[in-house]
Amino acid sequence: MKDTFINTVKGAMRVGQTAAVLSKTGVNWLRGDRPPTPRLLRKTFEELGATYIKLGQFIASSPTFFPQDYVEEFQFCLDKTKSLPFSVMRKILVEELDRPLNEIYREIDPEPLASASIAQVHAAKLITGEDVVIKIQKPGVSNVLLTDLNFLYVSSRIIEYLAPKLSWTSLSGIVQEIQRTMMEECDFIKESNNLKEFKQFLLETDNHDAVVPKVYDHATTRRVLTMERFYGVPLTDLDTIRRYCSDPEKTLITAMNTWFASLTQCNFFHADVHAGNLMVLEDGRIGFIDFGIVGRIGKGTWTSVSDFISAVMVGDFEGMASAMVGIGVTDANVNIQNLANDIRSLYQRMDSMAPDYTVLEDSNKNEDEINNILMDMVKVGEQHGIHFPREFALLMKQFLYFDRYVHILAPELDMFVDNRLNMLH
Structure with missing residues (x-):
């Protein structure tokens, strides 16, 4: 009470x-x-x-x-914010773990490795000697999110009531989707389960070249996630990667095949594979980290996505157009040939842009190129009356990330025709 x-x-x-x-x-x-x-x-x-x-x-x-x-x-x-003093985060650790911290951790670095709007991350060492990172949720975040999102939901329903013509945008539906994804990000038990499930997927597919951090359950709660610490570099650090392994191209292929396999053999796919979340470890393995954002595609939608990828692989613009209709939601009678012609024009513009892929991962310019291409693809579909689910946008964004990594690590590789890449298996 x-x-x-x-x-x-x-x-x-x-x-x-x-x-x-x-x-x-x-x-x-x-x-x-x-x-x-x-x-x-x-x-x-x-x-x-x-x-x-x-x-x-x-x-x-x-x-x-x-x-x-x-x-x-x-x-x-x-999503980069000022860090909070460790004294504040320490109180949350004690409250969540409900025992003296020196019974769990030998040491904790008070300076955070990273700080975002929802949580900040600290390096630590368990009393048993393992190097770990602790993801600690900032105080009051969950309550603030819930209050704000309820306020937004009520406001959106009022707007839909006062302006019925806007109801087609389903503002309240969008807010509900945002609420679902954000509240999932606040539940570190769900993230820890994602890590364990992806680890199981790697075991079942006999994949020893990719790895996810081990979760330490005795030091994990809904607001605290203690994980194995990985030592390595982002996937775009070519010079260091060459010191870790002799064949950067093979390393990239391993990362891509692991992700592609998860589309059909895991219940979700990693939906944020920017270079900071794909690490090349010192022993040459690929480390997938940060499973706070994942995507899920229904079997029916996946069939159309698979058809779309197959069409891209052979340059079949009519096939791409048909698959886009299957992926999206539309009440319109889509002219497949006209849509195919517009996709062809988009591809020609993409080829002529020749973006500078040597720009580092955190560059605004490179991020803008990714999003601009994605927006152009979506815009072409919407011009023909197709509305795509957000999962499709998430999926396509990951493909664009991988296309960038190909240009950095393996410029001779064609990701759509190279038989070492198992995009549909």
């Missing part, structure tokens, strides 16, 4: 904070501070904190749901 009362008070305070930020934005607008609407919204989101930063990232990665100018603007909505 006491906890319910406290959460209610905190929720009311959060609504008040949200109203204050929105009021300040409104006052500034009336005084003449009127940047373009997407930029105004992005800056407001950053002031509102964790929920809205994650919402901004959702917008940035969801060209199937949002207009292009908003998707482009929210590329700048970074």
Whole structure:
């Protein structure tokens, strides 16, 4: 009863904070501070904190749901925040693990390795000697997310009621999808289960060249995740990779085949394979880390995705068009030939762009190229009345990441025809 009362008070305070930020934005607008609407919204989101930063990232990665100018603007909505003092994070550790920390950890580095809107990560060593990283959820995050998302859901339903013509966008449905994905990210037990399931997938496929961190269950809860620490470099660090293994191209093929196999042989796929989440370890193995964001594709949709990939492999634009209709949702009578012609034109533009793949992974320019290509692909489909599920956008973004890695590590490799790549098996 006491906890319910406290959460209610905190929720009311959060609504008040949200109203204050929105009021300040409104006052500034009336005084003449009127940047373009997407930029105004992005800056407001950053002031509102964790929920809205994650919402901004959702917008940035969801060209199937949002207009292009908003998707482009929210590329700048970074999930990097100031770290909290370790004294604050230590209290959460003690509260969650419910025992003295010196019974679990021999030492914990008070300086975080990384800090994001939901959690920060600290290096540590268990009393049994293993090097680990501890992902600790920041205080109050879950309650803030729930309060904010409930507020957004109610607001979206009111908007749909007052403006019935907007109901086709299913604002409330989008908010529900955001709520589902964000709350999953806040549950580190789910992430630990994802890690274990992917490890089991690697065992069942007899894959000894890829690995995921071991989870230490005795030091893991819904808000704390203790994992094996990997030592290595991102997949784009070619010079160091050459010191770890003699054949960077083979290493990349291993990473790609592991991911491709997960599409059909695992219940989910890793939905954020940027170079920081794909490491080449000192022993040459590929390390997959950070399973907070995963994607799932239904069997029916996967058949069309498989057809789409097959069509891409042989340059069959009509086949790509037919598969896109199967993947998406449409009430329109799509002219396959016209759609195929537009896809062909898009491919010709992509070939002429010749992006600079030597730019580092964290470059805004390179990230923009990935998203621009993705948005162009989605735009072509939508021009023909096709609305794609977000899972398709997530899936295609991972393909674009891998295409980038090919240009860095194996420029002679053609990912769609090389028989060492098992894209559909």
